[in-house]
Every structure is written in C-alpha cells, then in structure tokens.
Amino acid sequence: MTLYPLQFQPLFNYRLWGGEKLKTELGKDYSDNNIGESWEISDVDANETKVLEGDLKGFSLKQLIKQFKGEFLGQSVYDTFGDAFPLLIKFIDANTPLSVQVHPNNDVAKTRHNSFGKNEMWFVMQAEKNAELIIGFEEKITPSQLETHLKNNTILNVLHKEQVTKGDAFYIPTGRIHAIGGGVMLAEIQQTSNITYRVYDYNRVDKTTGQKRDLHIEQAKEVLDFEVYKTYKTNYTKTPNSSNKLIHSPYFKSNFLKVEGVLEKDYSKLDSFVIYMCVDGDVELTWNDKIYSLKKGETLLLPASIKNISLSSTSSELLEVYL
Known part of the structure; x- marks a missing residue:
C-alpha cells in the first residue's frame, strides 16, 4: 500500500x-x-x-x-x-x-x-x-x-x-x-x-x-499565567495564493492560504505532514492526476512523502498546518 x-x-x-x-x-x-x-x-x-x-x-x-x-x-x-x-x-x-x-x-x-x-x-x-x-x-x-x-x-x-x-x-x-x-x-x-x-x-x-x-x-x-498583555489577537496578511504566516509556535505552524485560480505547492523542503482545513469556499487538490475535493468544514492530510500538489478554486480559504 x-x-x-x-x-x-x-x-x-x-x-x-x-x-x-x-x-x-x-x-x-x-x-x-x-x-x-x-x-x-x-x-x-x-x-x-x-x-x-x-x-x-x-x-x-x-x-x-x-x-x-x-x-x-x-x-x-x-x-x-x-x-x-x-x-x-x-x-x-x-x-x-x-x-x-x-x-x-x-x-x-x-x-x-x-x-x-x-x-x-x-x-x-x-x-x-x-x-x-x-x-x-x-x-x-x-x-x-x-x-x-x-x-x-x-x-x-x-x-x-x-x-x-x-x-x-x-x-x-x-x-x-x-x-x-x-x-x-x-x-x-x-x-x-x-x-x-x-x-x-x-x-x-x-x-x-x-x-x-x-x-x-x-x-x-x-x-495560570496571571500577567496582563497588551494584545491577544494575531495580525496577519491575506495575500492571495501565498502562505501568509498566521501562528507559528514550537508546537505547530499555521498559515492562511487564500486560493484564487490555480496554485502549485512544493513541499520538497518541508520534513512534515501538512494539514489543510477549509474555512471558506471549496477547493480541488490534484495529486498524481487524481482530484480530491475539499469544501468548507472539511480537512485533508498530506503525508510527508507527498511533495507536489496543485490547488484550484475560484475563491477559497485554507489553514495550512504543519510541524
């Protein structure tokens, strides 16, 4: 298998x-x-x-x-x-x-x-x-x-x-x-x-x-941490077809990914699985000539051995998560 x-x-x-x-x-x-x-x-x-x-x-x-x-x-x-x-x-x-x-x-x-x-x-x-x-x-x-x-x-x-x-x-x-x-x-x-x-x-x-x-x-x-902090919300950019840094911690990294049209993703330099959470719209992921559909509220995991995929959508928003 x-x-x-x-x-x-x-x-x-x-x-x-x-x-x-x-x-x-x-x-x-x-x-x-x-x-x-x-x-x-x-x-x-x-x-x-x-x-x-x-x-x-x-x-x-x-x-x-x-x-x-x-x-x-x-x-x-x-x-x-x-x-x-x-x-x-x-x-x-x-x-x-x-x-x-x-x-x-x-x-x-x-x-x-x-x-x-x-x-x-x-x-x-x-x-x-x-x-x-x-x-x-x-x-x-x-x-x-x-x-x-x-x-x-x-x-x-x-x-x-x-x-x-x-x-x-x-x-x-x-x-x-x-x-x-x-x-x-x-x-x-x-x-x-x-x-x-x-x-x-x-x-x-x-x-x-x-x-x-x-x-x-x-x-x-x-x-409990009793300290008071100036801000708690994370600010981030929303550039289309780009992995916008969202929250990167020692425990996981997350990016905001807005897909408009076709986006090629290359994970050859990443030694980790990747998880996509679709938080708005719907997107198609193509790998090895097979299409995987993902709609709002669905999640997909890319094993670490998969390095190149294609994403296609008129407009969708994903969270891209990895270690």
Missing part, C-alpha cells in the same frame, strides 16, 4: 454548550443534539479518527505511523514523537459560552496525566453580532484574589473580553485563561491532549447528567 492525500471520518462530540452550526453551516452528518465539536484528525486515546476512503480506509493514525513512519509524519517529526501523532484538529460550535478554563504545559501534563500539554489556536469562521471570546486577564490579580472572585461570581469582571468577527485568529499558550463565547464557530488547532482545568462554569447543570461539571481550581492556580 502507498500513501495518498487522506481524509478522516470526523468524531462528533456532545457538549452542553454545543449548537447546530456544524450541521447547518458545515454540512456535518449527525443526528444528535448539542454537538459542540467535530474532531477532524485525532489520536486521542479512545477517540481515534479513521481514514475515510481508499486503500487505507479504516486505518487510525497510530496504524498509519506504525506502517509508514517518517514517510507519513516526516522523519524529523517521527524522530521526535515516535508513534504519537502530535496534533488534534477540530471545528467548534459554541451556542452558549464554554467554561472559563486553562491548560497545563508539557511538563505538568506529562507528570499528572501522561499527556502532551495543550497549546492551541483559534481561527474564527463565523460569529454572531457582538459575539466575544475570553482570553487572558484584563487586570492583574493574585491567586487569592482569583479565589475571591470565583466565590463571589465576579470572575468575569477581571477577564479580557474581545468581540470577534470572521477571520480573527488567536494563540492560546498553556497557562492562559480563556473561553469561547456563545455564537462563535471556529477552527481549532492544538497539541494532542484532552486535558482541561475548568475555573468557572456559570453554575450550569449538564442535562445529560443532572450534575454541575467538575471544576479544577487548585490545579488551575498552579499553571
């Missing part, structure tokens, strides 16, 4: 804050209510996505890595991560706000959870009028003041809120307090981790359990 451009069967996850946009806006096929997350490419234990079509249909990421190693991941990526796929790729629909939360870094996550840390980024695909995100603190507080605000239900008063529109992008390093607000649909790129420390959850009860969700205040205090 040989490698080819791969699409995976998404996993749809119930969330008490989930809505219907993954179905109505992105055309996802599911019947459950309150689906908040579509896990597009996942190597999280018990939540592993499988190849959708072709000779490798049904293969998980671990099976692909075991069989193809550096040919699939890129040799440098394989040398670093071995059989573990380093990224988790999602689309998220927040009908109501997510919990206010924070993620641990690699060292803490490894020690406590035998997991990667969770550095992540958001790319806003759609936002209702006045929809906002919470990201970072608006004013400097201490851990004891944090506890007082939580006890008094005033924590939202000291958090930085940012109204968002389509195309806004944010990097959320580990330690940064954050929450997606209601009315926001976005693409999320993160390390492979499912570790979240909830700080505040609006005293909500989950209708599926009849219980409030657990909070993790003590763990959160140990990893």
Whole structure:
C-alpha cells in the first residue's frame, strides 16, 4: 500500500454548550443534539479518527505511523514523537459560552496525566453580532484574589473580553485563561491532549447528567499565567495564493492560504505532514492526476512523502498546518 492525500471520518462530540452550526453551516452528518465539536484528525486515546476512503480506509493514525513512519509524519517529526501523532484538529460550535478554563504545559501534563500539554489556536469562521471570546486577564490579580472572585461570581469582571468577527485568529499558550463565547464557530488547532482545568462554569447543570461539571481550581492556580498583555489577537496578511504566516509556535505552524485560480505547492523542503482545513469556499487538490475535493468544514492530510500538489478554486480559504 502507498500513501495518498487522506481524509478522516470526523468524531462528533456532545457538549452542553454545543449548537447546530456544524450541521447547518458545515454540512456535518449527525443526528444528535448539542454537538459542540467535530474532531477532524485525532489520536486521542479512545477517540481515534479513521481514514475515510481508499486503500487505507479504516486505518487510525497510530496504524498509519506504525506502517509508514517518517514517510507519513516526516522523519524529523517521527524522530521526535515516535508513534504519537502530535496534533488534534477540530471545528467548534459554541451556542452558549464554554467554561472559563486553562491548560497545563508539557511538563505538568506529562507528570499528572501522561499527556502532551495543550497549546492551541483559534481561527474564527463565523460569529454572531457582538459575539466575544475570553482570553487572558484584563487586570492583574493574585491567586487569592482569583479565589475571591470565583466565590463571589465576579470572575468575569477581571477577564479580557474581545468581540470577534470572521477571520480573527488567536494563540492560546498553556497557562492562559480563556473561553469561547456563545455564537462563535471556529477552527481549532492544538497539541494532542484532552486535558482541561475548568475555573468557572456559570453554575450550569449538564442535562445529560443532572450534575454541575467538575471544576479544577487548585490545579488551575498552579499553571495560570496571571500577567496582563497588551494584545491577544494575531495580525496577519491575506495575500492571495501565498502562505501568509498566521501562528507559528514550537508546537505547530499555521498559515492562511487564500486560493484564487490555480496554485502549485512544493513541499520538497518541508520534513512534515501538512494539514489543510477549509474555512471558506471549496477547493480541488490534484495529486498524481487524481482530484480530491475539499469544501468548507472539511480537512485533508498530506503525508510527508507527498511533495507536489496543485490547488484550484475560484475563491477559497485554507489553514495550512504543519510541524
């Protein structure tokens, strides 16, 4: 068997804050209510996505890595991560706000959870009028003041809120307090981790359990970055048919790629797999004389062994992701 451009069967996850946009806006096929997350490419234990079509249909990421190693991941990526796929790729629909939360870094996550840390980024695909995100603190507080605000239900008063529109992008390093607000649909790129420390959850009860969700205040205090920063949003250019630098971190690199007409891509100098997330429009990818169609809300992975492809679209927007 040989490698080819791969699409995976998404996993749809119930969330008490989930809505219907993954179905109505992105055309996802599911019947459950309150689906908040579509896990597009996942190597999280018990939540592993499988190849959708072709000779490798049904293969998980671990099976692909075991069989193809550096040919699939890129040799440098394989040398670093071995059989573990380093990224988790999602689309998220927040009908109501997510919990206010924070993620641990690699060292803490490894020690406590035998997991990667969770550095992540958001790319806003759609936002209702006045929809906002919470990201970072608006004013400097201490851990004891944090506890007082939580006890008094005033924590939202000291958090930085940012109204968002389509195309806004944010990097959320580990330690940064954050929450997606209601009315926001976005693409999320993160390390492979499912570790979240909830700080505040609006005293909500989950209708599926009849219980409030657990909070993790003590763990959160140990990893929170209490600094206040001048800006949280990432500025970037949108030059057509060019890989515009979006967010480059030690954990992943992302570019904004607007395709108009035909674009030839050459990855011969890149020792990594490449993931395309289509965040608007639709595009055709040609490799070895075969056409792969990608529309808004779909994701495709190019194994590292594929170096030359062609993209064609009247107008589409992609996130280009690699290590």
